[in-house]
Amino acid sequence: MSRPHTTAYRGDRLWLAAMVHRVSGVLLAAFLPLHFLVLGLALRGEAELDGFLQWSKSPLVKFAETGLVLLLAVHLLGGIRLLLIENLPWRAGQKRMATLAAAAAVGIAGVFLMALL
Amino acid sequence: MSAVRLYVWQRMTAVLMVPLIAVHLIVIIYATNRGLSAADMLGRTRGSVAWGLYYGLFVVAASIHGAIGVRGVAREWLGWRETALDRLMWIFGAVLLVLGLRAVIAVVLP
Numbered sequence: 001m002s003r004p005h006t007t008a009y010r011g012d013r014l015w016l017a018a019m020v021h022r023v024s025g026v027l028l029a030a031f032l033p034l035h036f037l038v039l040g041l042a043l044r045g046e047a048e049l050d051g052f053l054q055w056s057k058s059p060l061v062k063f064a065e066t067g068l069v070l071l072l073a074v075h076l077l078g079g080i081r082l083l084l085i086e087n088l089p090w091r092a093g094q095k096r097m098a099t100l101a102a103a104a105a106v107g108i109a110g111v112f113l114m115a116l117l
Numbered sequence: 118m119s120a121v122r123l124y125v126w127q128r129m130t131a132v133l134m135v136p137l138i139a140v141h142l143i144v145i146i147y148a149t150n151r152g153l154s155a156a157d158m159l160g161r162t163r164g165s166v167a168w169g170l171y172y173g174l175f176v177v178a179a180s181i182h183g184a185i186g187v188r189g190v191a192r193e194w195l196g197w198r199e200t201a202l203d204r205l206m207w208i209f210g211a212v213l214l215v216l217g218l219r220a221v222i223a224v225v226l227p
Contacts, residue, residue: 022190025183025186025190026186026187026190028183029183029186029187029209029213032179032183032213032216032217033212033213035220036213036216036217036219036220037216037220039220039223039224040216040219040220040223041223042155042159042223042224043219043223046155046156046159047155049155049158049159050154050156053153053154056153069145072138072141072142073142076134076135076138076142079131079135080135082131083128083132083135086128108142111146112142112146112149115146115149115150116149
């Protein structure tokens with residue numbers, strides 16, 4: 001694999017946006033099988049699923065759930081940003097768009113946290 | 118599969134999932150606000166053709182999108198060869214699809 005001649009782009013806001021998009025995608029992909037397995041508990045009846053949901057009410061799990069909502073929101077908004085870049089004429093203010101997407105994702109996670117508490 | 122095809126599938130499933138995820142986030146916050154319980158959740162989904170179609174479509178799109186995404190990351194970060202990448206993509210996609218559809222059946226079947 002050829003090495004890039006410069007790594008100066010690293011740490012740039014849009015490099016960071018690309019990294020957040022990638023890492024959030026990988027983490028969501030890792031979470032999905034577990035999510036599906038938990039929902040599959042309903043095959044053995046409502047009580048089985050409810051047992052898990054009661055466990056999920058512990059503070060640590062609530063904290064993790066807020067992280068999952070943040071991952072989903074940031075991947076959604078970052079993805080919309082990418083689709084717009086790829087399909088619309090280039091426009092200025094890309095860094096601001098990335099910041100806005102991140103802020104909105106944190107806002108969505110905040111609303112979830114308020115619903116949770 | 119060619120890089121162009123993978124790219125197109127990745128973007129098509131992305132566009133499809135934009136409204137699906139928006140609805141998912143709203144349902145997550147709504148259900149959490151009501152104090153998440155199996156009775157509440159299953160009461161909404163069991164016997165519902167609409168939720169069955171929604172979650173079924175969601176699972177198919179997410180399986181394709183996730184499998185291609187993981188393939189791309191493994192190519193760039195792990196430097197895997199094409200045959201290994203394809204194997205990873207198909208296996209991971211199949212696992213997501215089977216577990217996901219099983220979950221849809223679990224919550225939708227009356």
